[in-house]
Amino acid sequence: MLDLLPTILIAASDASHVTDSSETVQSFMHTPLLWLARLGLVLLVLGIHLCLWRMIRGPHLADRVLAGDAMAMLVAGLVLVLAIKYDNAMFYDAALVVAILGFVSTVAFAQYIGATKKHANDPKAMPEEDAA
């Protein structure tokens, strides 16, 4: 039994390179799922362009920031659709990182808008606030 151990270990290390999904039999709903993933890539890129348009013409800074937040969510969704299309688990880490970065940047920009541009629209309010 101990003689077989190196052989078993080599076989296990070879098998670990093969992904699970390539060995399983694929159902007949697999092809529609892949076509839907391709269509989803197109739709999500279209949504990114709509948010980009809002980011370009947004009248207020908050409009641009929320367009960026929606774009981060759309990019994370795009990465998840790529995970479906290529059947690869590595894309999940990228989706998590994009979602976390979108949240952090939204919070940072909200602090920036609320803190530094408080009196941008009415300069009369400034001395009253300074006194208080």
Place this chain on the structure above:
Amino acid sequence: MTTQLILDTLAIFFLIGGLFFMLVGAIGVLRLPDAYHRLHAASKCSTLGMMGLALAACLHVGTGDVIAKSIALILFIFVSTPVGSHMLAKAAHRDKADQWDGTLSDELEEDMAKDKAA
């Protein structure tokens, strides 16, 4: 085989739902009249859309680490998106972002006036 068939059908269902909500959110970000309405569209639709897409990818790939990561992703998004949208809406209100002409009430403004009077 049958299990894979059921999982792929469920994945197609969740993928259609997630893509629908994502696209509706993007159209709402472009089309709605002011910053608060746009925040409404962006936060709700991207939360639901990301949940649908994460469930679809989780059902299709289906290994243990993917299931754990998708649960973590869904929980994180359900916590973080309302918090970020609330902070952004409050900052926009403090910066006096323009409101839509059809806006009926501004209760935060009334509460702040009441606090200042008291």
